[in-house]
Amino acid sequence: MNYILYAVPFFFLLIGLELLADRWRGMRTYRLADALNSLSAGVLSQATGLVTKVVGLLTYAFAWEHLAVFTLDAGSLWVWVFAFLFYDFCYYWNHRLGHERNVLWAAHSVHHQSEDYNLSTALRQTSTGFIFGWIFYLPMAVVGVPPLVFLSVAALNLLYQFWVHTRHIPKLGWFEWLFITPSNHRVHHAQNPIYMDRNYGGVFIVWDRIFGTFQEELDEEPVVFGVTVPLASWNPLWANLQVYAGLWSDARRSESWWDRLRIWFMPTGWRPADVAARFPQEKADLSRFVKFEVPLGRGQQCYAALQFVVYLLGGTWLLAQAEVLTPVGMLLGCAWVALGLYSIGAWLENRSWAIRLELLRLLANLPLLALADAFGMLTAGTSVWTLLAGYLLLSLIGLWGVRRGSSVGPTLAPPV
Known part of the structure; x- marks a missing residue:
């Protein structure tokens, strides 16, 4: 069953309710062009996924059929509970390395490019994550989680993450200790130095607490959303290509063949020394941060x-x-x-x-x-x-x- 397809009407119903909450509370968390850009990235991701998701499905099914150590029963509730927890653990590492390695960030950065934070941001998804994303879930196949169970818990994990993309819900007390919430996920979407590269869980925040990547949202440090190298575009195709293009440009400019190869797998932001010296990049000054905008008439x-x-x-x-x-x-x-x-x-x-x-x-x-x-x-x-x-x-x-x-x-x- 395609859970995402059936969830689409509810996504837009909740977006409509958030817009009403914006008006009622006098907030401005939506801009039309930014929201359309986020939604366009989501539509493009789902459309291209018709072709690209087969990569992950085939590799998972092959590993499950030929490498599974155990035989797990899809009819057992405990198998589903185990798979749900295991998937989120794998997601944590997929997500974390998606922030810590250049080529993985090139795919994941799409989700972070919006300089607003609202429910439409949740639908802003990459179209190139299929290239390496499947690798992180192969342990589930080796353990013996059936493909049907894997696909189902993956969809449920993704659906859970929708509601945390809002500025209208404050901290939720004890719930913050166990689960991803709007507050600790706002931190994840920040470009403030104190917040960057934190809170990677999909459903559970416990992985971040265990592995030292948790950061609480602080009252004295308002979140500035977006990425340190702004997209500065409303084009969803360019959104998916921007970081790849930057890496390719740096690789092409480098005089070292070793640097041309390793740049893709180095920590995020790493650049060949000769390229960084000849083509320096300015650091973002958040005290002068201005959201990207293009004036448009109502028509x-x-x-x-x-x-x-x-x-x-x-x-x-x-x-x-x-x-x-x-x-x-x-x-x-x-x-x-x-x-x-x-x-x-x-x-x-x-x-x-x-x-x-x-x-x-x-x-x-x-x-x-x-x-x-x-x-x-x-x-x-x-x-x-x-x-x-x-x-x-x-x-x-x-x-x-x-x-x-x-x-x-x-x-x-x-x-x-």
């Missing part, structure tokens, strides 16, 4: 939000169809999602070429629908083509109206 914001809803619905449909989609269909669906979210990101950044890209994206829906029909993803009957024509017409009218009502201004984002 531009509404257009972006409505276009995102289309891709949210499309991405949800892809998840629902995962069991019947062919590999070609999955790749086609991923391409459609990636193009759309990239275009929305460019629009939110107020790029000078964003309107031309939007026109290209809208027109690309026609051949993509024809391909989807050809590969059996859906039956493109008259009603489907009529619906698409209506969507394109309304989008073009909206695009024309927004263009008339606003002018393209300077962007604060660096060229991508």
Whole structure:
């Protein structure tokens, strides 16, 4: 069962309630562009996961079938309890090393790039974590945890983590000693030096207390959210590539072949000495910290939000169809999602070429629908083509109206 798919309506219900709490308490924990960027990263992660999750599933199933030391019964409650605890222990080390090694941070950094902290941040997930993430859970397969149990406790662990991404819940007394809470997870998302690289557990905080990585949220040290090398973009594709690009650039610039190789596996932030000397990086000054923002008119914001809803619905449909989609269909669906979210990101950044890209994206829906029909993803009957024509017409009218009502201004984002 795909627990994440069934949880999607509840995610957005709780986000709506948090927005109401924002208004009621006079807080401002949401910005439209930041929230859309987080949600776009989540949609992209789920869409690409249709193709990439097979890596972890196949390796786990192979290890369980050929290397399992014990035979554990999936019908036993104690096996489920054991697996739930064991998974969180493995998650702790996956998460911790995701902060302590360059190549692992390149994947995990996506989740930390938001400079706001709200429930939409919880859905901000990586699309490249599959590359190494599977390694950390192989001990569960060797012990004999059945794949069905593994997948289920993994989903439950992820679902638990949703509610802790909020600023509206204070410390929770004794609960803080055993479990991950909004307070100790706010610490995890901070870029303050005292808070950085702390509180790695998914469900249980006890691992952090045992292994010396726990840090309490302090009243005298307000949390500053985000990463020390800001993303400075609303593009979910660039969010997934930024750190990889930086590592590749440093590796390419280094004169040492040994440094070019080891940079990927060195502690986070490590750079070859010759590169660091020639291309120094400034340390973030949190006393002058300003959140990344690109001014947008109300019409531009509404257009972006409505276009995102289309891709949210499309991405949800892809998840629902995962069991019947062919590999070609999955790749086609991923391409459609990636193009759309990239275009929305460019629009939110107020790029000078964003309107031309939007026109290209809208027109690309026609051949993509024809391909989807050809590969059996859906039956493109008259009603489907009529619906698409209506969507394109309304989008073009909206695009024309927004263009008339606003002018393209300077962007604060660096060229991508």
